[in-house]
Amino acid sequence: MAGPSLTIFFLSLLFFCAISEASKCSVKGLxxxxxxxxLPQSNYGRGGLAHTTVAGSLLHGLKEVEVWLQTFSPGSGTPIHRHSCEEVFVVLKGSGTLYLAPASHEKSPGKPQEFSIFANSTFHIPVNDAHQVRNTNEHEDLQVLVVISRPPVKVFTYENWFVPHAAAKLKFPYYWDEECLEDEPPPRDEL
Amino acid sequence: MAGPSLTIFFLSLLFFCAISEASKCSVKGLxxxxxxxxLPQSNYGRGGLAHTTVAGSLLHGLKEVEVWLQTFSPGSGTPIHRHSCEEVFVVLKGSGTLYLAPASHEKSPGKPQEFSIFANSTFHIPVNDAHQVRNTNEHEDLQVLVVISRPPVKVFTYENWFVPHAAAKLKFPYYWDEECLEDEPPPRDEL
Known part of the structure; x- marks a missing residue:
């Protein structure tokens, strides 16, 4: 009886693996x-980051908003980037610095303004303004809830603040959407 | 010198009152x-509620998303309601119950499904699904972060779960938007 039992066991395993594979990017069954x-958490190969999609377009079927939980270890942060959607941050823990350069500055972001961010603070990023959020506190993690509109996010990254807008690099789909959104045509740059 | 000084004092007072009045619903100067x-917090005459607009369309110039912080004392909650926007909740503290009735149920919401909600949980409300969030824990406050799309919110409320969708009452602008959005034509019901 060992043979059939083992076969059934492995068939069941295969079945459940198939379900789990199918549901990774499906709203059904959640x-x-x-x-x-x-919820799944990953750094997507980016040191110092822990990202969780709390409510996502590809993962949970939302069409208009998306919510992330992100933790940045001391010294880490987002790239300098922009996106043609609105973004709201709520700082849950820690502190750090927001660097924000209005997109209208000439042909590149230019020297950003710096703002201190702290636990229980909030700020938002206007559409297409280049920005960076960094944990500049060497003693504790920076944890933020992030809300974006128009998911999934389409990010243009800058190597520095003086790279022309036109030379910013498109990263789409973004790391956490890559598994669920492949072979999508790249979006048009709005700048 | 008392006369001119007093005049200047009252003129200054008038000036600052005018600025403060103008900036209550303005993004400038924030x-x-x-x-x-x-940030301003109020219960808007609703017992058991404390509402703060963390990032708002009328208050902070957002066009696509809005974020609220709401605290419900034991026994309190939202009305039974629906809105034609997406909504995501993140429960920060306490626990309670989500009542959710898919809008497609016949001509009225009908008996809702009940879900336990708890600190560090999340859920979202599909567009136009009637729902209610209540603090059903008699020992502590329920605190939630709420994200909505398509601000400012247009709410249709129900006296009970068996009121027909067509008889739901429009409340627009909602309490926290009333001061900043008067004389706006009521939105069209999408159900």
Whole structure:
């Protein structure tokens, strides 16, 4: 009886693996209320980052908004980047610095303004303004909730603040959407 | 010298009152990074509620998303309602119950499904699904961050789950937008 039992066991395993594979990017079968601590978390190969898609377009079927939980270890942060969607930050823990350069500055972002950010603070990034959020506090993690409109996000990154807007590099789909959104035509740059 | 000084004092007072009046619903002059604890909070005449617009369309110039911080004391909650925008909740503290009735149920919401919600959980409300969030934990406050799309919110409320969709009552502008959005034509019902 060992043979058939083992076959059934492996067939079941295959079945459940197939379900889990299919549901990774599917809204079907997800519980309505989800424990954020139990959601997938990854650094997507970016040192110092822990990203969780709390409510996502590709993962959870949202079309107009998306919510992320991100933790940056001391010294880490986002790239300098812009996107043609609105973004709101709520700082849950830690502190750091927001660098913000209005997109209208000449042909490149230019020297950004610097703002201190802190636990229980909020700020938003206007559409297409180049910005960077960094954990500039060497003693603790910076944890933020991030809200974006027009998901999935299409990010243009800059190597520095003086790279022309036209030379910013498109990263689409972004790391956390890559598994669920392949072979999509790249979006048009709006700048 | 008392006369001119007093005149100048009252003129200055008038000037600052005028500025403060003008900036209540204006994005101008607001700091880029805001302390959430220092933002206006009110219950808008609704017992058990404390509402703060963390990032708003009328208050902060957002066009696509809005973020609120809401605290419900034990026994309190939202009305039964629906809106033609997406909504994401992140539960920060406490616990409670989500009541959710898909809008497609016949001509009225009908008996809702019930879900336990808890600290560090998240859920979202599909467009036009009637729902209610209540603090059903008698021992502590329920605190949630709420994200909506398509601000300012246009809410249709129900006295109970069996009121026909067509008889739901429009509340627009909603309490926290009333001061900044008067004399706007009511939106069209999408159901």
């Amino acid at each position: 519980p309505e209320v989800r424990n954020i601590s139990a | 700091p880029e990074v805001r302390n959430i604890s220092a």
